[in-house]
Amino acid sequence: MSTNAKKAILAVSFGTSHEDTRKVTIDAIEQDIQAAFPDYALYRAWTSKMIIRKLKSRDNIHVNTVKEAMEQMRADGITDILIQPTHVINGIENDLMKEDALAYRDDFHSISFGDPLLTTEQDSLDVIRAVAEEFSDLKSDEALVLMGHGTTHYANAIYAALDYTFKDKGYPNIFLGTVEAYPSMETLMKMVRNYQPKKVILAPFMIVAGDHAKNDMAGDDPQSWYSQFKAAGFSTETVIKGLGEYPGIRKIFVDHLRAIQ
Template identity: 25%
Template sequence: MKKHYFKSSMMATLMATALCTGIASCSDKDDVESTLNPAERTVSQAKKHDTALLLCTFGSTYKESLSVYDDVMNDFKKEFPDVDIYMSFTSRTCINRVQAATGIERYELDQWLKAIGNAGYKRVAVQSLHVIPGEEYLSLMNTDIKKYFMIQWFPHIDVLRGANLLSEEEDTKMVADVLYSHYAERLSDKNHIVLLMGHGNPDENYSANQKYAEVQKALQAKAAHKNIFVGTVDYGDMLFWPKEVEENPADRLTDVRTVRSQYPNCIYSQIMQYCEDNGLQPAHVKVYIAPFMSIAGDHAHNDLWGLKALAEGADVNKVELNTNEYSWRERLEKIGFQVQEDFESHPIKEAGADHGIADGCGIRALGSYPEIRRIWVKHLREQWDANAWENGKDYQ
């Protein structure tokens, strides 16, 4: 009786111990898996070569960006067939929202870099898809790539860094050639104006903003009527309305001639001066608007076209020109210009679509032009052919 009780007790104890151990093991495994870098599996499954290429862009939650990013990836795959290619967003905000909008999972830049570094690659190329050498670009190359990846994390891996779109004077000329060719027919009529909206850096200390002025100069040198202008959504001197008024709408300037004399570089001043110089009234001028950005994302849809306002049926007559609450389209129409929707625009019936539409959007961004995408490819190819690889040991 005692022996039977002893054996039963021992068996129960062993089973309980095993059960507890099993539970603990599963719990520990879950904890480990929950802390794993999600990019590790993607990289380990995709790895086929000894060299990796990470394309880095600010990112977007808009569905229109998908085809452009696919085109960019395909361009680099054709040029570098023996390289494993990945794409990362540098904007955490975009990463956090993009899966819900597009269904595509994006990883943070440091997750991509650590996954690629741990995968056993001997060489890693990093290509910027930024337009200007501004804050985002410099942070990517000097902090994320050089300081962390090359020096702190993987000093033994050779790295190649590809420049942003407008890194050289030749790039400005090439971009201007492409855009002028695209708008040439419309620019031949002085009653037409083309407006391009770049992003820009809010910090005026970044000389990178000068790149927009250089592009405008190159475009106007080609256009006989000089009727094409480049502004920004985030840089004071090149906003639609003067920075001082945009930031302090309570101190609005009502004398528009004062605005034009004190702030000649803002878009409003430039287009009104153009009309005056050519004896035109805004009502007689057709305006074509497009983003001077890599993709047609939030800025293109809302800050440029004001699609949210279109979807909500906003009355343009109630728009106040000198506030930052309205899109360029709304302000232009308030002044009296004819903003053209038959050339490149978002379908009005889809204006209320959350995060844009995957197909059918006519807004054309820089990444939509094969010739412009090739400039990014060219930058990396030039570095590649120059054998400009380096590693963290060079800085230690």
């Protein structure tokens, strides 16, 4: 790399309109990245146009799209970019993000992509360890039920695979489902009933604890996971904590960047 190279990292997240969770998840991941790569300029982009619009109209805060961030880096004279998504899986958001960034490939010396959270088998094991550490006081008569987002993209299969791997690695009482795909709430309910725990603990399996965590998971609506488990007779507790708050999860993103440095 020539001496006049200017290196940058672009941290790409789906985004959130909830400031409370953003500070302890997306911001925390970016702080860990900056600490690990002090020689790189750090830029942020979000992939949810809806959330970007909401922040602009509600708080007058502007967050760059991937395209805007690429243009900003070009204007700033950046030559080499490492792009690290904080996406959980290699789904639709990640595919579109790569497409948007690669439209600028001729403007930079190099553009490299770090993997999303769940990409390799080792990632799955590292994620399981991070979750198990976070819930180290989980008792055998309790069930931890994690709510993933889910997607129509074929990458959704990782959720069922990870649920299976939790069991395989000695955590028969950790269950992973999704709001919008498979494994669904119905599937989880059957599995949890079979386990017969005294108590169910619900936590989001998403980087931020935003709308899905606060409403679909922990809300008072009869359709929320909390309401459904309570209605099924389980003592139920919710933990509103995004994956971005887990030190072990943030470390995986930093490791994914190191792999492409």
